[in-house]
Amino acid sequence: MDLKEALSLIKAGLKEEVVESKHFIDQCIDRKINVHEVKKVISNHEMVGILKQEVDLYKIWFLYEQHKDLNIIVKIMSDKRLRLVTIFSCYSERRKR
Numbered sequence: 001m002d003l004k005e006a007l008s009l010i011k012a013g014l015k016e017e018v019v020e021s022k023h024f025i026d027q028c029i030d031r032k033i034n035v036h037e038v039k040k041v042i043s044n045h046e047m048v049g050i051l052k053q054e055v056d057l058y059k060i061w062f063l064y065e066q067h068k069d070l071n072i073i074v075k076i077m078s079d080k081r082l083r084l085v086t087i088f089s090c091y092s093e094r095r096k097r
Contacts (some may be wrong), residue, residue: 013082
C-alpha cells in the first residue's frame with residue numbers, strides 16, 4: 001500500500017471506530033493518559049505528521065497540548081480498520097527539528 005492510500009485510510013478510519021490493542025490500553029494506563037481523551041483528540045484534531053514504520057504500520061502525530069504532541073502507532077488491518085498499537089507523548093520541539 002502506498003503512502004497516499006494509507007493516509008486516506010488513516011484519515012477516514014480515525015473518524016470512525018478504531019480498535020485498541022491490549023498494549024495500547026496498558027500504555028495509556030501506565031502513562032496516565034485517558035483512552036477517551038485520546039479518542040477525542042484523534043477524531044477532532046488534524047494530524048501534524050505521519051511516518052511509515054513498516055508494512056501497514058504508521059506513526060502519526062497530533063498536537064495534544066500547547067507544547068506536546070501525542071504520538072500514536074496505528075496498524076491498518078486487512079479489513080481496513082485501524083488498530084491503535086501504542087501511544088506516547090513528547091515535546092513538539094522534537095517534531096519541529
